[in-house]
Amino acid sequence: MTMTPQELRDQEPTLELINSEIASRLARQSESGATVDTKAVFLVGFAATATQFLASQAFEPYAGVAAFAAYTVAIGFGVSIFSLTKFEDIEPREVLDNHGRSSKGAALIALAATRVGIFEKNRQVHTRKTKRWAVSLAAVAVGICLSTVAIVLHTGGYGRHTEPGKPTAATSSSATSTATPSATSQSH
Secondary structure, rough: OOOOOOOOOOOHHHHHHHHHHHHHHHHHHHHHHHHHHHHHHHHHHHHHHHHHHHOOOOOOOHHHHHHHHHHHHHHHHHHHHHHHHOOOOHHHHHHHHHOOOOOOOHHHHHHHHHHHHHHHHHHHHHHHHHHHHHHHHHHHHHHHHHHHHHHHHEEEEEEOOOOOOOOOOHHHHHHHHHOOOHHHHHHO
16 A cells, blocks of 8 residues: 655654554563573573582482483573574665665555565564573573482481491492592401
């Protein structure tokens, strides 16, 4: 549908309102994307720190390896958020070249159409980012649970009350297996 020049002039206030609404919505979309990026940075940092902590501990191998795998997934998905295509924006040179000689109404229609297209492309990027962030968050949660299990399973009876001079089964078996021959001969 084409408008006459008079119809375009009559629609200018409406077109200005539509453009300002679309522009503010694009700004909110961009802010939301930046928030997801910030949250992803914290998740990646937490997962990396948790991985280093677990690596410095003695842990039950199966649960520990599973925790490392979960942290790897969290870091991978978190980093992939940063490497996704950046949000698109209006190209100033293109707008000037294409619409600099247009009437105000025609320029407003073209700007609104361009902004709608950019918003729709950015929505796809934002949706991918938020889905990847959710996977990363879930992987961190699983990693924390598995790390806890791996460390608790390895420590076994540590911290349980025993009678003086009576080691627990886990402590006595590990003590005898780690004793060196010189330490054993000195105690006899």
